[in-house]
Amino acid sequence: MPLLPKRTRSRSPWSRLPVVLVTLAVAAPVAACGSGASSTSASSDGTPKITVLRSNGALFEPLYIAQQQGYFKDAGLDVTIRAGAQDTSQNAPSVLNGEAQFAMTDSSGFLKGAAKNMPIRIATGLVNSTDKTDPTDGLLVKKGSSLKTFADLEGKTVGLSALGGTSQFIVEYLVEKDGGDPSKIKFVALPTTSLTDAAKSGKTDAVFSFGAFYAAARKAGLQTIGNGMNDLPGITQGVLFSTEKYLSANTETAEKFTGAVAKAITYANKHPDAVRAIDKKYTQLSDDYIDSAQVSLYDETIDTTVMRTVITKMHEYGLLSSAPKDDAIYWDKAPTVTGG
CATH class of the missing domain: 3.40.190.10 (Periplasmic binding protein-like II)
Structure with a gap:
């Protein structure tokens, strides 16, 4: 592929x-x-x-x-x-x-x-x-998910390639900006190559992916919420x-x-x-x-x-x-x- x-x-x-x-x-x-x-x-x-x-x-x-x-x-x-x-x-x-x-x-x-x-x-x-380019990273959910906004992540589990970095920060920031409580999200670290499967299988409610893996996840049918890092230029x-x-x-x-x-x-x-x-x-x-x-x-x-x-x-x-x-x-x- x-x-x-x-x-x-x-x-x-x-x-x-x-x-x-x-x-x-x-x-x-x-x-x-x-x-x-x-x-x-x-x-x-x-x-x-x-x-x-x-x-x-x-x-x-x-x-x-x-x-x-x-x-x-x-x-x-x-x-x-x-x-x-x-x-x-x-x-x-x-x-x-x-x-x-x-x-x-x-x-x-x-x-x-x-x-x-x-x-x-x-x-x-x-x-x-920058919002001058298309997103190359972002929050992904499986097709048909009830999650439509960042505020919907309250009480949900989000998969990341690593904890404590900027990917976790941007998710928490955008949840708060959307009126949600970021402290109510559970973050789990997963291998980058496993993020797409975690979202598709329901192991996590959402994942934050990037680069080639983000592109592959979208091609595999995952849907995006927001524009990733581009939402804070x-x-x-x-x-x-x-x-x-x-x-x-x-x-x-x-x-x-x-x-x-x-x-x-x-x-x-x-x-x-x-x-x-x-x-x-x-x-x-x-x-x-x-x-x-x-x-x-x-x-x-x-x-x-x-x-x-x-x-x-x-x-x-x-x-x-x-x-x-x-x-x-x-x-x-x-x-x-x-x-x-």
Whole structure:
């Protein structure tokens, strides 16, 4: 079936989907890690060397475009892109210990670290949810279900690929927005590949799925409620972060790096075929799915108003141990905007 992943490889089978949907619980020992190398290494000719850890799913495409188009080289940087941890919150120790200078995660993963007072800062965004594209994730119910709105989820069971992340947050947020009580929902974690069957069989009343699995579920007859992450435009789905210490000590290098990524974002939005070519090389999705699926709309900006809503509500729902303030979240050179 063309919507299903290719043969198993070591990479995640998700493409152009919110990295945000992976559970990103930060283990307590991580907070005890170092504050990050204060300077970056350099090649023999003095060129600053940067290692960046990408996600195993997707949304990393601008990094490879910056490399392929020579934007990193033009900025005078020697950049190595490596696949990071499957659970992107576990990229934080590598950055804190100086093994990498930048790493990818999503808003949930980053905020869980910030809530534990980890000295990390968002350097730039990559992708935000937007109502300018069709949903690539969302709440699904079986055909003929009595559930028609998010408020109907009160007292029901919802299946997620992982608990405590942004997928749980968005369901709770939309239930509350619809006048329901999110505390009355039972969430259960299931393998991503089992979500469709759970909804069809009645094991759960609804599921939240994404990417190729979301598309396959709709093709299999499941019906959608709402528009997933797109119902809160501006949720940060992919960011690059570093340590406060590194960004302070290497401001010029960091600005060159994020500037090159910004150029790549512009290029990616104008050249979707370049994005698809990267997906075919670095993800395990079928070529048929990659060719037919819409390409993300990349965006370097971080909407601080929406982020504050996410922080406040995640803390209220018990998904964050504290509500970190803005000065514990953003690098002072990060491309932030006030909107919402």
